[in-house]
Amino acid sequence: MVHNGGFGRVSLYLAVRSIRRGNRSTLLLTILIIALVMVLMNFLSIIIGGVVTLYNDQMIDYQYSHIIIEPREKQTYISNADGLVKRLKGIPGVYGVTAHLSTGVTITNPNKGNFQSLSLVSYNPDDEQEVTQFQRVIIDGDDLSKGDTDQILIGALLAGKEDESLDKLPSLGGVKVGDRVTVAYNNGVVKSYRVKGIYESLHALIDHGAYVTKNEMDSVLKTSDIATEILVKGKSAEDAPDLKYTIMGFGVEEKVKTWSEKSQGILGDAIESLNLINTIMKVVALVVASVVIFIVTYINIINRKKQIGILKAIGIRKQIIEGSYLLQVLFQCACGAVVGILMLNGIVFALTINQIRFPMGYLVPVIDYSSVAFSIVLLCIVSLISAFIPARQVAGEEILDAMRG
Amino acid sequence: MIDVVDLKKVYQMGLVEVGALKGVTIHIDKGEFVGIMGPSGSGKSTLLHQLGLLDTPSSGTIRLNSTEITRLSDEERTWYRLMHLGYVFQDYALVSELNVMENVAIPMIAQDRPIDECYEAAKSVLKEVGLLERKDHLVYELSGGEQQRVSIARALVNNPEIIFADEPCANLDTENSRVVLELFRSVNKDLGQTIVMVSHEPWHMEYFDRIIFIRDGVIDEERMRE
Ligand SMILES: Nc1ncnc2c1ncn2[C@@H]1O[C@H](COP(=O)(O)OP(=O)(O)O)[C@@H](O)[C@H]1O
Numbered sequence: 001m002v003h004n005g006g007f008g009r010v011s012l013y014l015a016v017r018s019i020r021r022g023n024r025s026t027l028l029l030t031i032l033i034i035a036l037v038m039v040l041m042n043f044l045s046i047i048i049g050g051v052v053t054l055y056n057d058q059m060i061d062y063q064y065s066h067i068i069i070e071p072r073e074k075q076t077y078i079s080n081a082d083g084l085v086k087r088l089k090g091i092p093g094v095y096g097v098t099a100h101l102s103t104g105v106t107i108t109n110p111n112k113g114n115f116q117s118l119s120l121v122s123y124n125p126d127d128e129q130e131v132t133q134f135q136r137v138i139i140d141g142d143d144l145s146k147g148d149t150d151q152i153l154i155g156a157l158l159a160g161k162e163d164e165s166l167d168k169l170p171s172l173g174g175v176k177v178g179d180r181v182t183v184a185y186n187n188g189v190v191k192s193y194r195v196k197g198i199y200e201s202l203h204a205l206i207d208h209g210a211y212v213t214k215n216e217m218d219s220v221l222k223t224s225d226i227a228t229e230i231l232v233k234g235k236s237a238e239d240a241p242d243l244k245y246t247i248m249g250f251g252v253e254e255k256v257k258t259w260s261e262k263s264q265g266i267l268g269d270a271i272e273s274l275n276l277i278n279t280i281m282k283v284v285a286l287v288v289a290s291v292v293i294f295i296v297t298y299i300n301i302i303n304r305k306k307q308i309g310i311l312k313a314i315g316i317r318k319q320i321i322e323g324s325y326l327l328q329v330l331f332q333c334a335c336g337a338v339v340g341i342l343m344l345n346g347i348v349f350a351l352t353i354n355q356i357r358f359p360m361g362y363l364v365p366v367i368d369y370s371s372v373a374f375s376i377v378l379l380c381i382v383s384l385i386s387a388f389i390p391a392r393q394v395a396g397e398e399i400l401d402a403m404r405g
Numbered sequence: 406m407i408d409v410v411d412l413k414k415v416y417q418m419g420l421v422e423v424g425a426l427k428g429v430t431i432h433i434d435k436g437e438f439v440g441i442m443g444p445s446g447s448g449k450s451t452l453l454h455q456l457g458l459l460d461t462p463s464s465g466t467i468r469l470n471s472t473e474i475t476r477l478s479d480e481e482r483t484w485y486r487l488m489h490l491g492y493v494f495q496d497y498a499l500v501s502e503l504n505v506m507e508n509v510a511i512p513m514i515a516q517d518r519p520i521d522e523c524y525e526a527a528k529s530v531l532k533e534v535g536l537l538e539r540k541d542h543l544v545y546e547l548s549g550g551e552q553q554r555v556s557i558a559r560a561l562v563n564n565p566e567i568i569f570a571d572e573p574c575a576n577l578d579t580e581n582s583r584v585v586l587e588l589f590r591s592v593n594k595d596l597g598q599t600i601v602m603v604s605h606e607p608w609h610m611e612y613f614d615r616i617i618f619i620r621d622g623v624i625d626e627e628r629m630r631e
């Protein structure tokens with residue numbers, strides 16, 4: 001005798017008319033609030049995503065490239081480096097390979113007496129320009145070329161400013177292109193170099209470094225055919241894990257790591273605390289959303305109490321009535337999600353036009369659509385629960401009580 | 406058709422018990438147009454609510470078409486109201502978010518019948534009550550008398566076994582009251598529709614086949630004999 005028919009259909013019928021003929025401004029306000037909550041839930045992700053991208057790009061462009069190959073277990077150097085570089089260049093999917101040899105030095109600015117201890121890195125300029133981007137960020141002077149012997153490339157932070165109070169890191173106190181600096185190697189060799197170029201990558205670690213050619217360092221250290229690391233550039237950052245396994249498949253016995261494996265520790269802590277703030281913000285936004293949806297649905301339903309009583313009196317099941325309110329909330333969420341995504345894109349657009357400068361460069365805002373999708377799902381669930389409570393309460397009232405309004 | 410035996414309804418008002426119905430026994434036949442009359446507060450609405458499954462009595466039995474409705478579950482009562490009963494209330498009780506035709510069609514739509522069929526049926530009853538041309542209007546655009554006719558159309562659309570009407574003319578002027586009463590009479594005569602209507606207007610009596618007088622929650626036997 002009793003049957004369940006028409007649950008979805010009748011609920012939908014009522015919901016559509018409720019939305020169409022109900023209070024327009026309340027509906028728009030609710031949609032706006034849901035949209036704002038969505039923006040709130042995703043805004044920080046956009047910034048964090050942008051910062052991470054910025055860091056990653058810098059690490060790839062100046063420090064690790066896509067793949068970094070390190071000496072075998074318990075070894076300080078990669079031996080037979082030239083042969084390995086040649087082999088790597090022959091692997092499909094490899095766009096560039098460069099070997100670095102580095103050693104601890106103390107660099108002194110003889111004019112002022114400032115000195116800095118650091119790891120001096122050497123590279124082969126022809127190989128290097130296929131892999132990293134130093135040549136693109138030289139702010140004064142020129143990049144190294146293969147034959148350079150008494151020339152050095154130094155970072156803007158290491159070079160420093162004449163007025164040292166403006167320096168972010170301890171520096172050589174304002175070294176310029178054409179100046180000479182003294183480099184004291186660990187093996188006792190002390191040599192004077194002419195500053196050939198100054199680069200600024202905005203990556204603090206890199207900008208506080210210095211480079212000479214590999215030939216030059218080999219001749220000072222009396223080494224040949226060794227490297228401390230080999231960087232490999234592939235097609236893209238995302239393809240790095242595949243390339244790693246390709247390289248390993250070619251029998252490379254040195255440690256092969258992707259840029260992201262290498263950089264995990266560096267950003268990890270900072271990103272983790274940002275992510276924690278992000279999570280807290282999301283939870284707060286969700287709580288706000290659920291309270292707002294609860295209140296809006298509650299007021300909405302209280303105002304329609306008499307109407308609900310009438311529907312029940314003529315024989316409409318309370319589940320159908322509850323369903324119609326849940327469908328209305330789902331509709332609000334759907335509209336809110338669309339408006340929210342539009343707003344997020346607006347924010348990204350605004351941030352693209354008026355770029356925010358971070359210490360390590362200009363932020364590139366990125367919408368993480370998987371996080372957006374997740375926030376929509378969460379928002380829908382929270383909204384449905386918040387709406388269900390008042391809907392159930394009022395739809396469950398005695399008919400005559402409800403009809404009195 | 407309707408068999409009520411020793412029906413009682415007691416309202417609990419805090420510590421005080423109010424007996425709204427104190428043992429009512431009545432019988433109504435199929436096709437009758439019955440008026441329930443009595444002074445204000447005598448229990449007319451309360452009786453109608455029990456008969457119409459809108460409320461549950463404290464004790465006694467009600468049989469509608471040999472179904473013992475006091476034994477039905479909540480779900481079954483809801484279904485029974487939808488399938489077998491029609492209602493007309495004093496304040497019209499139309500749904501403001503539905504237009505005229507949708508208001509009339511909704512009890513049929515709730516039975517999960519095809520929408521077109523529901524709208525056709527709604528239009529045909531709207532024609533009967535003379536409001537077909539107002540079918541696309543919103544409820545508040547209609548006068549009280551028109552709204553009450555829409556509500557009668559809604560009560561009719563499912564071909565109910567019984568229509569219950571609680572003072573349907575209380576908010577209407579004499580002219581509109583007459584229109585509504587004529588409508589009930591024609592539905593009763595032409596379709597053999599059983600109607601139970603509460604009223605306290607003496608001039609309505611001429612429309613009823615039979616009148617049940619009620620006073621202080623009991624059938625007023627003296628007036629019945631008149
Ligand atoms: N929900 C209720 N709670 C308490 N008392 C009620 C309630 N409904 C009706 N009553 C009381 O029951 C009696 C009958 O009321 P009612 O059936 O509405 O009378 P009528 O319709 O004849 O005017 C009245 O004394 C009224 O105060």
Ligand SMILES: [Mg+2]
Pocket residue numbers: 449450451
């Ligand atoms: Mg009454």
